[in-house]
Amino acid sequence: MRNIIKSILLALLVLLSPNFIHASKQAKMAKKSGEIRIKDVSPHKTLTLRYNYGEMELVFWDKNEIVLKYDECVRASSQKRADEILQQRIAIKSIEGHYFRVGKADDSSVSFNSKWTVYVPSYISSVAASNSFGNITVGKGFPGLIRIDVQNGDVNIPETKAMCVVEVTHGNFYVGNAAYLNMTTKHANGTIAFAQTLKVQAEHADFYKIDEADVMTINSKHSKIKVGNVGQLSS
Helix, strand or coil, X not given: CHHHHHHHHHHHHHHHXXXXXXXXXXXXXXXXEEEEEECCCCXXXXXXXXXXXXXXXXXXXXXXXXXXXXXXXEECCCHHHHHHHHHHHCCCEEXXXXXXXXXXXXXXXXXXXXXXXXXXXXXXXXXXEEEEECCEEECCCCCXXXXXXXEECCEEEEEEEEEEEEEEEEEEEEEEEEEEEEEEEECEEEEXXXXXXXXXXXXXXXXXXXXXXXXXXXXXXXXCEEEEEEEEEEC
């Protein structure tokens, strides 16, 4: 009996050892990085991005091409499953170089550590980006129209001159300095440091802070909103 107990304890020690855990994780992970490059981008079309289970960052530049860089990392119950999901993820669908969607790979047992970094010509008319599970960060230097839709995640807009239409369903948000901002939230919390023109529709916010706005329209339901310095206010 004592020998049996000793054998069980030795087996548990092997299973819990760092080397075994590390080897197990390596055996269940698949990852790949790459890029999609679209040259001679028309200024008249909207760039549409559909993503999930990862981070998205929009970077605006003076070049006449779109570059979508992806870093996909998948963990699954087996190496085979991780490889299968990865192949589905990197099968990024594109329509005429202006619509990108990550490959469909729905599996509740799979976890992701993935990111899209999208370099966008600053001269195009508009950008629409959505993320079902994950965050979106918007860079500066774009004067057009930006539509952001995050269902479960955070939105970060440090500085922008664009006309921003933002929807956050569950998550957090931060806007540092905006020219025009239309913010619609449900079960989301965050801070707007400054907006020249601000329209707010908030539902079920536990913490919602507006430091400064020149002109603001606000409509809230079941939300705690703290308002600082506002020039013109309507509701």
